[in-house]
Amino acid sequence: MNVTRPIYAVGDIHGHPDKLDRALDLVAADGGADAPMVFLGDFTDRGPDSRGVLDRLVAGRDAGRDWRFVLGNHDRMFLRFVTRGEVRDSRIESGKGWLHPALGGGATLLSYLDLPGFRHPSGGGLDTLATEGLDDGPDALVAELAEAARAQVPSAHVDFIESLPLYIEDDDVLWVHAGLRPGVPLAEQDEDDLLWIRDGFLEHDASFGPLVVHGHTWLDAPTHFGNRIDLDGGAAFGNPLVPAVYDGRDWFTLSDAGRTPLTAP
Numbered sequence: 001m002n003v004t005r006p007i008y009a010v011g012d013i014h015g016h017p018d019k020l021d022r023a024l025d026l027v028a029a030d031g032g033a034d035a036p037m038v039f040l041g042d043f044t045d046r047g048p049d050s051r052g053v054l055d056r057l058v059a060g061r062d063a064g065r066d067w068r069f070v071l072g073n074h075d076r077m078f079l080r081f082v083t084r085g086e087v088r089d090s091r092i093e094s095g096k097g098w099l100h101p102a103l104g105g106g107a108t109l110l111s112y113l114d115l116p117g118f119r120h121p122s123g124g125g126l127d128t129l130a131t132e133g134l135d136d137g138p139d140a141l142v143a144e145l146a147e148a149a150r151a152q153v154p155s156a157h158v159d160f161i162e163s164l165p166l167y168i169e170d171d172d173v174l175w176v177h178a179g180l181r182p183g184v185p186l187a188e189q190d191e192d193d194l195l196w197i198r199d200g201f202l203e204h205d206a207s208f209g210p211l212v213v214h215g216h217t218w219l220d221a222p223t224h225f226g227n228r229i230d231l232d233g234g235a236a237f238g239n240p241l242v243p244a245v246y247d248g249r250d251w252f253t254l255s256d257a258g259r260t261p262l263t264a265p
Contacts, residue, residue: 006031006247008254009038009175011215011222011231012072015047015107017056019241026254027243034066038168040215041072041177041195046104046236048130050078051111054157061160071164072177073195073216078108079161082153085146087135091196099142100135104236113148166194171210173246178216179228180208213244222253226264 008027013020027035043057044050060067073091077098080086087097087105098105106129113126120128121138134141167176167186179201180186181193193201198217207227215232222231222242229251235241243254244262252259 005036006245007036007038007170009040009213009231009244009246010241011040011233012042012074012218012235013039013047013053013241014042014045014074014104014236015050015053015111016235016241017049017052019235020053020056023241023243023254026256027245030245030254030259036066037068038175038213039067039069040175040213040231041070041164042074042215042232042236043072044078044104044108045074045098046107048107049111050108051157054160058156058160068168068175069164070168070175070177071161071166071195074104075161075164076195077103077105079158081105081146082149082158085143087142091192097135099129099133099145101131101133103133106130106133109145109149112153113145114152115144115148118144166191169210174208174210174212176212176214179212179214182206182208222262224251224262224264229262 008031010023027037039057043053057069077089081098087099096102110126110130115126118126120132120134122128122132124132134145167174176194178193178195179197180189181197181200182204202217205227212228214228214230217230218232218234218237219230220239221233222229222244229244231244233239233242245252245254245259251262253262
C-alpha cells in the first residue's frame with residue numbers, strides 16, 4: 001500500500017486520558033483534526049481513568065472521526081469481568097487475576113463504580129482497589145464488584161469493546177494488539193495469541209509478509225524492528241503516549257518538536 005494520506009497510530013493507553021489528549025493534539029498539529037488513526041488496544045487498566053479514555057474514544061467514533069480500533073488483552077479482561085464476573089485469564093502464567101494491582105483492574109473499576117458501603121479486607125473502602133487489589137477473594141466481594149460493574153459501566157462502553165476486531169489489514173500493514181504466531185495463516189490465528197503473544201513472535205526476525213504494527217510489549221519508546229513496529233512506549237509506566245505516523249512508505253514518531261524518523265536498525 002502506497003499511502004496517499006498519512007495514517008497515525010498509538011499504542012497502549014492504559015487509562016490515561018491526559019496522555020491520550022496530548023497525543024491527539026500532536027496528531028492534529030501534524031495532520032489535522034480529522035486525521036485517520038488506528039488505536040492498538042489496551043485502553044483500560046492500570047491508569048487512573050479508564051472511563052475517561054473510553055469516553056473519548058467512543059465520542060470520537062460517534063462523531064464520525066476516521067478512527068479504527070483493535071481489541072487489547074486488558075480490554076477483553078475488563079469486558080469479561082463486566083459481562084461474566086471472570087477475573088482469571090489462562091494466558092497469565094503468574095496466576096494473577098485481573099483485580100491484582102499488577103493487572104490494574106481495580107483502578108479501572110474505581111473510575112466507574114460508586115459503592116460507598118464497599119469494604120476491602122484491609123479495612124479500606126473502594127479506593128484501596130487501585131493500590132491493593134482484590135486478587136484472592138473473598139468471592140462475595142468479587143461478586144459484589146461484578147454486580148456493580150454490570151449496573152454502572154455504561155452499555156456504550158461494553159458495546160464498544162464487544163465491537164472491536166482482533167486485527168486490521170491495510171495491504172502491507174497489519175495492525176494488531178500483541179502480534180501473531182509465525183507460520184500460521186492470518187485466518188487461522190488463535191485469538192489468545194493475537195491478544196497475548198510474546199514468545200515465538202518477538203524473536204522472529206523473518207518477514208511476516210505485511211509489516212506488523214503492535215503494542216502489548218512495552219519499551220522505553222516506539223521501536224522499528226524491520227519486520228514489525230512496537231508502539232507500546234510504556235504510557236502505563238510513566239512515559240508519554242507517543243503517536244506514530246505512516247506517510248508514503250516512511251514511519252515517524254511525533255513530539256512537540258515535530259516528526260522524528262522511525263527506522264529499522
